[in-house]
Amino acid sequence: MAATPEELLGLAEPAPLSPSLFLDLPPMTHGDSQNDLALEYISRVLTEEDIVDKFFYQYPDHPKLLQAEQSFAEILANTSPTADQESFASSTSILMPSQGNNTDVMVSGCQVQDPALLNCTGTVEPNSMVFPSESSTNMNMLSSMSMAFFNGMEDANRFLPADDVMMDGRGRKKRSDMDGEMEAGLGRSSKQIVVVLHSALEEEEEEEEEATALEMLDRLILNGYEASPSEMQEVVRVTWEDKEDKAARQSISRRGRCAARHTVVTDLETLLTRCAEAVASSDVCGASKLLERIKCHSSPRGDARQRLAHYFAQGLEARLAGTGSRLYRSLMGKRTSAVELIRAYYLHTAASCSIKVGLLFSTNTIYKAVAGRRKLHIVHYGISTGFQWPDLLRLLANREGGPPEVTITGINTPQPGPCPAALMEQAGDRLSNCASQLGVPFKFRAIASKLEDVQAEDLHIDPDEVLVVSSLYEFRTLMDESLTFDMVSPRDMVLNTIRKMRPSVFISSVVNGPYSAAFFMTRFRHALYHFTALFDVMETTVPRDSDKRLLVERDILARSAINMIACEGADRVERPQNYKEWQARNQRAGLRQLPLDPDIVLMLKDEVKNWHHKHFMISEDHRWLLQGWKGRVQYAHSTWAAGDATGSLV
Incomplete structure (x- = not known):
């Protein structure tokens, strides 16, 4: 139908x-x-x-x-199925x-x-x-x-693509939705698993690296650098002789190379000074144009002047934008592994004799001060890793008549976090372990406080002990009168406390950097002069392609320069003074300068002459031992005692 x-x-x-x-x-x-x-x-x-x-x-x-x-009814009516039948019936058939x-x-x-x-x-x-x-x-x-x-x-299967592949509207192959969802889910899961595994591996590597660093620290503190592992010695094996030998083998004309380099140096110094003037006068447009030109000719891996210009430009740009404090805090907050810090520290020590001469001056002065005495108490302002004291412990352990009882009190600014004295306590543990293995009776005490807040009564001084106060370049971070005009300066407060301690000897090592002036341009010119010498030291003693050199310049030199340029007020922590200004300040606080030991001075001069570059200088001026580079005084060392007491080294 x-x-x-x-x-x-x-x-x-x-x-x-x-x-x-x-x-x-x-x-x-x-x-x-x-x-x-x-x-x-x-x-x-x-x-x-x-x-x-x-x-x-x-x-x-x-x-x-x-x-x-x-x-089918007969199958269902079967009341006694076997186990195999149940298993078979439950499967898809x-x-x-x-x-x-x-x-x-x-x-x-x-x-x-x-x-x-x-x-x-x-x-x-x-x-x-x-x-x-x-x-x-x-x-x-x-x-x-x-x-x-x-x-x-x-x-139907003849018309379907193979391998469960479907075609989209444009004739391109695609997986079915279910397969796609499964693959997407598996892909996401796989990525999540990879991320978790990667994070776990990173944490494990960091733990292993930290353990390796701690092991290196223990060996270095116990044995000293000369007996340290070969891999650590390779870090600082580059010396100025290697650089000169390499330069002698090059066929390039020195005269032409130096002339071209001089042109670049002059241009960058001029550009930096003009840019600083534009920043000081709030000329945003002019400063921005000059910063662009400086950035085009500067690099953290170039020559010394290019590297210095790179970091100085960062400071000027942050000051112009008003973000200097934030930039400095971010630089200080960057975490560097302990292994890298150790290698950078020893590279800096090998490249520049400033730290090594300061340590030798302090160690030999204390060793002579405690001669014939049974108790020694060292008050160390600014202690961090404790690298300064293992050499002294080894000298005391081998002293005729046996070592004295040694007590070290470390004073440092509290660290942020739940354990403000964690760094000092770790240093104390390592020093205690070192002293125990050397057979030296040892005690350590950590005080986490602002340097100016510590009083003489907090130190539990024993009249029978030889009291030594030491500061290695630490007082440059103390606030001066520019911020405390209506009260006593923190620098004078610390010096007054030291006078009240009545130490046998106060060892003062200062950075001779007259770039703490209140006026920005005066400060900038002095800083440019000072840091040019520091970067030139690294250029002369360490190859440009060294990653450890980059770490030293970025984490040690550049931080200080950027803080000085970009920050003002309480945020500017870098405030070094000329050694003559420190001499006048110490005398006003009631301290009396002691003469330099001629044997120690002679030993240090031989050290610099025989083991360091010929452009390093060491000299004396008004009872100060001066260090410098190419005639520029960078560091100064002296010894002091209370004005109404007789120092042991007089």
Whole structure:
């Protein structure tokens, strides 16, 4: 019967077809033409979700259906299934026709069982499960249905790309949504796992590096640098002789190279001075243009003047933007591994004799002061790692008559965090271990406080002990009168406390840097003069491609320069003075300057002459031992005692 217009337009639902039209069809083979009624039924099945439910609801007692359900009912009626049957029934199973006969092969877990498992009755027995034999009509009907299903799947698979790849609207291959989601999830999980593993590895490496650093510190403190591991000695093996030998082998004309270098130096110094003048006068436009020019010709890995210009430009730019304090705090907050700091420290010691001469001056002065005495108390202003004292402990351990009892009181500004004295306590532990192995009786005490807040009564001074006060370049960070005009200067407060201690000797080592003036341009010119010499020392003694040189210049030299240029008020902590100004200040505080020991001076002059570059200078002036580079005085050392007491070194 022809369809009505309503049925063709989809406005009316056609009457359901008789099931006999489908159940009485002969078995289909792959490639046969389909019946129009079968096609119409398949179309309705695809477009209407509940067609199967409607079919069985309208024809519940059809004999063909009952006959097809009988075998399944018998399986369900079995009340004593074996364990293998339960396991097999719980798995995903479908029927698949075998090749060459009408029997069905059970597919479980997407794996086709071997047709050889078929028994003589024509049924399959996978996992010892036996299906009851059915009539040939039922078997033919099930075989036809399963054959049609798998033939359809086979035809459909021919049009799908291989490896579960789908095509998008532009003809490009893409994974299915489920696979994509799974891969995306796996990708995200993998990335998260990689991040976690990477973080764990970094933490483990940091712990191992810290352990290595602590081990190096212990060996260095116990044995000294000369007996330190070879890898540490390689760090500072570069000397000025190597540099001169290398320069002698080069074929480039020195005269032409020096002339070109002089041109660059002159230009950068002029640009820096002009830029500082523009910053001082708040000429933002002019200063910005000059900063751009300086940045184009400066680099942290260039020659000495280019490196100095790079860091000075950072300070000028921060001052111009008003971010000097923030820049300095960020520089101080950068964490550098202990291993790198140790290597930088020893490179600096080998490249410049300033630290080594200061340590030798202090060690030999104390050793002579405690001669014939049984107790020694050292008050150290600015103690950090404790590197200064192992050499003294070794000298005292080998002293004739045995070592004295040594007490060291370390005073330092509190560190931020829950343990303000952690750095000093670590230094004390290492020094205690060193003294124990050397056989020197030793005590250590840490005081975390501002230097000016410590009083003589806080130190528990014993009248029977030799009291020595030491400061190695630390007083440059004390505030001066520019911020405390209405009260006593912190520098005078510390010096007054030292006078009240009545030490046998006060060893004062100062940075001779007259760049603490209140006026910015005066301060800038003095700083440019001073730091030019410091960077030139590194240029002359260490190769340019040395990473340790970069660390020394960035973490030791540049921080001081940037703080001096970019910061003002209480944020400017770098306030060195000329050694003559310190001499006048010490005398006003009631301290009396002691003469220099000629034997110590001679020993230090031989040290500088024999083991350091020829441009290093060492001389005497008004009982001060002066150090410098190419005629520029950079550091000064002297000894003092209370004005109303007799020092042991007079």
